[in-house]
Amino acid sequence: MSQPVGTLPSQVTGDLYAEVQTFYAQQMRRVDALDIEGFADTFTEDGEVVHAGGHRQRGRAEMIAGMRASLPRYQDIAVRHWFGHLIIEPDAADPDRLRVSYYTLVTQTDREGKVNFQPTFTVEDELVRRDGRLLTRSRVIHRDSPAAPPAA
Amino acid sequence: MSQPVGTLPSQVTGDLYAEVQTFYAQQMRRVDALDIEGFADTFTEDGEVVHAGGHRQRGRAEMIAGMRASLPRYQDIAVRHWFGHLIIEPDAADPDRLRVSYYTLVTQTDREGKVNFQPTFTVEDELVRRDGRLLTRSRVIHRDSPAAPPAA
Amino acid sequence: MSQPVGTLPSQVTGDLYAEVQTFYAQQMRRVDALDIEGFADTFTEDGEVVHAGGHRQRGRAEMIAGMRASLPRYQDIAVRHWFGHLIIEPDAADPDRLRVSYYTLVTQTDREGKVNFQPTFTVEDELVRRDGRLLTRSRVIHRDSPAAPPAA
Numbered sequence: 001m002s003q004p005v006g007t008l009p010s011q012v013t014g015d016l017y018a019e020v021q022t023f024y025a026q027q028m029r030r031v032d033a034l035d036i037e038g039f040a041d042t043f044t045e046d047g048e049v050v051h052a053g054g055h056r057q058r059g060r061a062e063m064i065a066g067m068r069a070s071l072p073r074y075q076d077i078a079v080r081h082w083f084g085h086l087i088i089e090p091d092a093a094d095p096d097r098l099r100v101s102y103y104t105l106v107t108q109t110d111r112e113g114k115v116n117f118q119p120t121f122t123v124e125d126e127l128v129r130r131d132g133r134l135l136t137r138s139r140v141i142h143r144d145s146p147a148a149p150p151a152a
Numbered sequence: 153m154s155q156p157v158g159t160l161p162s163q164v165t166g167d168l169y170a171e172v173q174t175f176y177a178q179q180m181r182r183v184d185a186l187d188i189e190g191f192a193d194t195f196t197e198d199g200e201v202v203h204a205g206g207h208r209q210r211g212r213a214e215m216i217a218g219m220r221a222s223l224p225r226y227q228d229i230a231v232r233h234w235f236g237h238l239i240i241e242p243d244a245a246d247p248d249r250l251r252v253s254y255y256t257l258v259t260q261t262d263r264e265g266k267v268n269f270q271p272t273f274t275v276e277d278e279l280v281r282r283d284g285r286l287l288t289r290s291r292v293i294h295r296d297s298p299a300a301p302p303a304a
Numbered sequence: 305m306s307q308p309v310g311t312l313p314s315q316v317t318g319d320l321y322a323e324v325q326t327f328y329a330q331q332m333r334r335v336d337a338l339d340i341e342g343f344a345d346t347f348t349e350d351g352e353v354v355h356a357g358g359h360r361q362r363g364r365a366e367m368i369a370g371m372r373a374s375l376p377r378y379q380d381i382a383v384r385h386w387f388g389h390l391i392i393e394p395d396a397a398d399p400d401r402l403r404v405s406y407y408t409l410v411t412q413t414d415r416e417g418k419v420n421f422q423p424t425f426t427v428e429d430e431l432v433r434r435d436g437r438l439l440t441r442s443r444v445i446h447r448d449s450p451a452a453p454p455a456a
Contacts, residue, residue, distance in 0.1 A: 012326060014166020014318020018240075022164060025237035034299040071301050078296035080255055080272045082236045084386045085329035088322075103384055105411065105419075107257065109296055113271035115257075119417035120384045144382035144413055147338040149375050166318020170392075174316060177389035186451040223453050230448035232407055232424045234388045259409065261448055265423035267409075 012088040020088050020100060020127070023134040028081045034074060036067045044128060044137045052121060052143040077108040077116075096129035120144045164240040172240050172252060172279070175286040180233045186226060188219045196280060196289045204273060204295040229260040229268075248281040272296045316392040324392050324404060324431070327438040332385045338378060340371045348432060348441045356425060356447040381412040381420075400433040424448045 012020075023042075030038040040060040043049075049057045057063045084103040091097040102125075106118040126138040164172075175194075182190040192212040195201075201209045209215045236255040243249040254277075258270040278290040316324075327346075334342040344364040347353075353361045361367045388407040395401040406429075410422040430442040 012322050014170060014320070014322045016166070017322035017325070018164050018166045018169035018318060021169070021237075022239060025239045028237050029239070032299070034301060036302055074298065075301065076298055078272065078298050080236070080257075080296060082234075082255070082257065082386075084384070085325075085332050087326060087329045087333070103386070105384075105386065107269075107272055109271045111298065113295075115269040115271060117411075117419040119413045119419060120382065120411055143417075144384060146378065146380055146382050146415065147336070149338060149379065150340055166322060168318070170316050170318045170321035173321070173389075174391060177391045180389050181391070184451070186453060188454055226450065227453065228450055230424065230450050232388070232409075232448060234386075234407070234409065259421075259424055261423045263450065265447075267421040267423060 012090065016090065016098075017086075017088060019134065020086065020098065023127070024083055024086075024102075027136070028083070032079050032081060034071065036064050036071075039067070040064050042136060044130070044135045047136055048138050050140045052141045077110050080107045080109070081105075082107065098127045098134075100125045100127055164242065168242065168250075169238075169240060171286065172238065172250065175279070176235060176238075176254075179288070180235070184231050184233060186223065188216050188223075191219070192216050194288060196282070196287045199288055200290050202292045204293045229262050232259045232261070233257075234259065250279045250286075252277045252279055316394065320394065320402075321390075321392060323438065324390065324402065327431070328387055328390075328406075331440070332387070336383050336385060338375065340368050343371070344368050346440060348434070348439045351440055352442050354444045356445045381414050384411045384413070385409075386411065402431045402438075404429045404431055 027039065027042040029035075030042065040047075040063050043060055043063065046059055047063065048059075049063060051057070057066050082105040084105070086100060086102045089099040091099070102123055104121045104123055106121075108116045108118065110116070120143075122142045122144055124140045124142070125136055127134050128137045129135075179191065179194040181187075182194065192199075192215050195212060195215065198211055199215065200211075201215060203209070209218050234257040236257070238252060238254045241251040243251070254275055256273045256275055258273075260268045260270065262268070272295075274294045274296055276292045276294070277288055279286050280289045281287075331343065331346040333339075334346065344351075344367050347364060347367065350363055351367065352363075353367060355361070361370050386409040388409070390404060390406045393403040395403070406427055408425045408427055410425075412420045412422070414420070424447075426446045426448055428444045428446070429440055431438050432441045433439075
């Protein structure tokens, strides 16, 4: 199959698009299953997460400790992370490094089946490839707030 | 365009990823339009669905009868199935067979425009290719429940 | 990587699938940021939008004026457009023209973090490629309504 595609510098191939989507599908399966160690393994050893409130976690060990501490919150809810509108930007200088941004919607379903929603977020990730496998090196989570109106 | 991609055994190509997503887009258009016959046609003749409650439907005829029986539920709502985080695993031994899992969120919008949500589900499908066309051979629907906390 | 894919006339390649998804990701980033001029720039100069109520906007200037008029509605909410189930149909006769349809779910998160939902919509777009870049030439937005039951 051959179809014309654009020639923008940031153009992402179909193969890479599918790979990045699959990476997140696997990473979110783990976090939603409360597989804390498995989730941490999808980050580099020195991986960093900056949460929406500004709290920064550095390295897998700190990430694991933080997630363990918040486990009681999840004992009666099934959490699912939904992603939207990925923008994948391969690094022109380093083919094993990608910038990715996406929307997230988080559902929390209780035992009765009622669905609650967290506020929406926009996330900026840096992914790197190590031994052929993608890992998250950096994640910055922004809580969505009302946009500033454009200048008149 | 050429970009490095991983070499995991389960790696899915961009072409196949797009094809599977398109298959589901067409299948869900049909179920959401209450096109029962058209929906059943996206399954193999002996296709099977195991619903979240454990009820098993075998074959297109049984599927159609079951959907006809539940039609009264949908007379005043517009249903939409939303998918997330597809994981597509081609069968190493049989290139015309795929395992796919995904999250689903189901919205029900009433005539006033109010949106209600069903509990979230995770679905496991087996797809097969027949005469170049994907069909669902098996679907197992799991209602999402709180994850068991990891062992300390 | 090589995997068998279907040979349907409307088959979309992985590269084009990724390009179209990226186009929408960028277009929605702009509308959700209230970047009205930037959003209008993702349409052709004569681009047309038919809203769910039947109102038709023709051309970028009219689109910009309409969006400016509705800005007060958004001063205290963060809007996010979520897409689902894209069907991308390249034009057999004109490789620079695509028909795309998709589901949309629109979230509005207020300053306290409460998420409200607009009714769901299904959208039909015509995209064209100009100087290697996709643009929307036509958009028709349908509010989802209960499906007519099939004839018995």
